[in-house]
Amino acid sequence: MTPRKPVARLGLLLTLPALLLVAFALLLPLGLNLATAVRDPELAATLPRSAALLRQWDGIGLPEDAAFATLAEELHTALEDQRIGSLIARLNFERAGMRTLLLRTARAMPAAPASMALPALDPQWGDPATWHILRRASLGITPLYLLRALDLDLAADGAIIAQPAGQGVFLNLFARSFAIAVVVTGLCVLIGYPVAHAIAGLSPGWGRAAMALVLVPFWISILVRTTAWFILLQHDGPINAALLAFGLIDAPAQLMFTRFAVLLAMVHVLLPFIILPLVGVMRRIDRGLLRAAASLGAPAWRRFAFVYLPLTLPGVGAGALIVFMMAIGFYITPALLGGATDQMVSAAIADYVNGSLNWGMASALSVWLLVGCALIVSAAYYLAPSRR
Amino acid sequence: MKLISRLFASLILLFMLAPLLVVLPLSFSAGPSMTLPIPGLSLRWYQDFFTGARWLLAARNSLIVGTLTTLVATSLGTLAAIGIAIGAPRARLLLAALCLPVVVPSVIAALAIYLAFIRVGLTNSLAGLVLAHSVLGLPYVVLTVLAGTKQFDLGLLRAAASLGASRFIILRRILLPLLAPAIGAGALFAFAISFDELIVALFIAGPEQFTLPRQMLASTREFLSPTLAAAAVLVSLVSLALLGGFALLQRRR
Amino acid sequence: MFRKLVLIACLVATPALARDLTVVAGGGGFQDNARKHLFQGFAQATGQKVVDDIYDGEQAKIAAMVKNHDVTWDVVMVEAPEMVRGCEDGLFEKMDWSIVDKAKFIPNGTATCGAGAVGWGVTVFYDTKRIANGPTTYAQLWDTKTWPGKRLLRNGAKMTLEIALLADGVPAADVYKVLATPAGQDRAFAKLDAIKPNLVWWKSGAQPLQLVGSGDVAFAVGYVGRTAKAAQDGAAYPLLWQTMLFSFDFWTVVKGSPNVTQAMKLVNYMTDAAPLRALAQDWAVSPATTAVAQDPAIRAKNKAMVAEHAADGLFIDTEFWVQYGDDLERRFAAWVAR
Secondary structure, eight states: OOOOHHHHHHHHHHHHHHHHHHIIIIIHHHHHHHHHTTEEOHHHHHSHHHHHHHHHSOSSSSOOHHHHHHHHHHHHHHHHTTOOHHHHHHHHHHSTTHHHHHHHHHHHOOSSOOTTHHHHHOGGGGOHHHHHHHHHHTSEEOSHHHHHTTTEEEOTTSOEEEOOTTTOOHHHHHHHHHHHHHHHHHHHHHHHHHHHHHHHTSOHHHHHHHHHHHHHHHHSOHHHHHHHHHHHTSTTSHHHHHHHHTTSOSSOOOOTTSHHHHHHHHHHHHHHHHHHHHHHHHHTSOHHHHHHHHHTTOOHHHHIIIIIHHHHHHHHHHHHHHHHHHHHTOOHHHHHHOOGGGOOHHHHHHHHHHTSOOHHHHHHHHHHHHHHHHHHHHHHHHHSSSOO | OHHHHHHHHHHHHHHHHHHHHHHHHHHTBSSSSOOSSOSOBOOHHHHHHHHOHHHHHHHHHHHHHHHHHHHHHHHHHHHHHHHHHHTOTTHHHHHHHHTHHHHSOHHHHHHHHHHHHHHTTOTTSHHHHHHHHHHHHHHHHHHHHHHHHTTSOTHHHHHHHHTTOOHHHIIIIIIHHHHHHHHHHHHHHHHHHHHHOOHHHHHHOOGGGOOHHHHHHHHHHSOOOTHHHHHHHHHHHHHHHHHHHHHHHHHTO | OHHHHHHHHHHHHSOOOOOOEEEEEOOHHHHHHHIIIIIHHHHHHHOOOEEEEEOOOOHHHHHHHHHTTOOOOSEEEEEHHHHHHHHHTTOBOOOOTTTSOGGGBOTTOEETTEEEEEEEEEEEEEOTTTOSSOOOSHHHHTOTTTSOSOEEEESSSTTHHHHHHHHTTOOGGGHHHHHTSHHHHHHHHHHHHHTGGGEEEEOSTTHHHHHHHHTSOSEEEEEHHHHHHHHHTTOOOOOOGGGOEEEEEEEEEBTTOTTHHHHHHHHHHHTSHHHHHHHHHHSOOEESBHHHHTOHHHHHHOTTOGGGGTTTSEEOOHHHHHHHHHHHHHHHHHHHHO
8 A cells, every 4th residue: 555645755754864874975985986986187286287288289299389398397386396296196107107207307397498498308208109198197087097907008099908918917806806706605605505404494492593603603793703713824823733733734734825714714704694594595495395396206306406496596696696795895804814816806996095095096996896796786686587 | 414414514603603712712821822722821811902002992992983873873774764664755766775885895885985085074083984884884774673663563653643643752652662672773783883894994094093993903913912812802792792682682572 | 862962963073173293103112112212202301292103104194194184193204215205295394404403413314304213124034943044145035945935025116126136146236226227127026936936925014023923934024123122032033134125214294284393393302312312222223313323332232223234234225216116116016916
């Protein structure tokens, strides 16, 4: 029965504060994140007049003399005012060596330079490629970060090219993150399914106790559980001690900073996330269906494969999706327990924010990560046999 | 077959609890390093925790941030859940929007929040951290309270209205008391989310909002002493207390 | 109830009020002792409250603060190339030489944006209780057959590339000449590739001691000051001065700090002879203040002063890293993640 209009309006009004919070603290920020991945403000902000002249240039040959003079003068001023840093970082990111060139130029230029002073100082100023880079940077938006995040690059003429073989690192990173997430999800499903099945088959009293045992690690924070593994996997820690005591190894094994440690801890952290929904789904399966199948002569394995399993698949799908999404966003666990080659995309994102202050790259990586996750969620939604 | 699967399940449950069970005795170790068997029992690491300025400050900050977050998330979330329950239009869309924080991977949310908050000066501030944690905990409150509204017949509200009760009275005298356990449960959930949150705090918290998770992370890089184990045990105790409260409130419905 | 909520709302909405003078350095035993003698010494002498914090050298934090006009750090201890770069990038205030006495520093102990603080160095060390005779040179450190196990280096191109070239036989005097060429850089990375599976990386200064102590790595290159202190306290770590790479740290004042004058005064105090002498009683510090650096009594007491062993070690070339740092660090970051 449809609610009366005033009640509907009241209902909407009540949800408004919460919606505003989500809009302000998450939706808008996510939009800003997207925008930051393509924003390119540094040159226009540091060298405004040069930016204007560069935008007017048609891109053929070299720009006019006035542009040379203006650029030299504005570089000099920017250095004096200590404003040149962000511009240098942005241009050096696009092409190595720009930092040296720009700083040398800024230092060498007098307050009012002659227009031909620049090429005289350094031949790179006579190369159109240099000017094309500057011109692209004066446009205000750039695809550079998004391209670099996929190991692509912009050639001098603006075409999209692939990065040289040894330089690309992000596709590898995305592939590794994806692979780790898939392996962890697979392991969680393989291990979690029988456990959930066993718990679902328990009598109510035991079932509640077992669920409590699953809930305990679920409620204990991820950091605490990762820290526990950090303590356990030490060279002289309890696990090595136990392995030595049982004679399984001769010398303490290298457990820390390995892929094994990362997978082990991630599976440990994420198991409750698949067991909990699966138990719910399994408990609600109508036993009558299984009995009916039995009465029709189906043996145990057929009952399982053709009745039980298909009925639990939606639960498996939902749980696997949750686990996968969490796994792919994991940052702390690989950072604490893994080696340099076990780091996932999230670590790179955090590094670009807290390490090298390159918001463009951090945003670009997060945009592609979000796109990837959205694709996977959509695929899962459409592949789901029945929609709720 | 059943026995095997039950045995396997028991092993896995043990695996899930094992690290915490091992960290517990380590926190009472009398020796300076974390090896088993422990040389003797001692409370010195707990003492370290409660007398260490950084640990205590972190604990205090976590409690303050958690409490404020709970207030904000619970009040807004409860209102939203009630709104959806009594018949806000496009309830599915509203619910999806409110649950967005759960779907977005935490590092992306943290980055987005950082980029936005830094423009309005909300980083390095208590208000910013509380807002961020509140938006992260909001979905859990909404879902818990919404589940609570399904436990009784909303027709009660219409009946009260037809008897002349004003909306405010209905809210205060009927709805809130009926929802109290669910609201309480949601509040505990929100507190737990804030208390354990690390990634967003890593990005936007300043030195004066240094929380327990950040302190624990920092101490894995500094000298690894069993104080970390003691901290882990204490944090787990808080989580378990919250879990206990949550379960109790759920059962009272 | 309603009043309480309003009160809380007001408290939460209050903007950050004027804050305490904040000094930030790299932590460890140095900072613990500096806190006692330098930071709190200044606090007691002037009545100005001083708070300190620890960071791992991430310039991005400082850059973010300055960029967003939300400066929460006043005085920061920065490595030499980062100090020069930060000066160019507008991260640090130009030193106020009317407050800080320029004459008291050793040659090259001052810069536009920095006042010389202390020298520091890294050396190779390991636990002789686990490994009786370990490597004594970088070439030997690369020998994973004779000495198996993980090697722990600082996560970054700076120092790592020099170490690679030293291990490859380049004489110390030529390291930077070679490293300035593309061929030299390729050579360094190729050398690192040779033992990459055995390499582990640290970011925080306490990690080398922690990981060598726990046995999770066999050999580490870590701050010699901390290693020496640990050895003094009983750990069986050798001090291999011939493997030392060293440089100087500078005190800087963050640009846009609301406490610039007090910050300059703090820097002046921390580089004065008397507080540094007091510090030298508890920690083997290698200051940039001439009076203390050349004091024979202090040099006799602190055998672990970096300056004492400068002849054995390699000085990390500031100008080189100012010029090539960006590109080499980026190449290193890509290499290490592969």
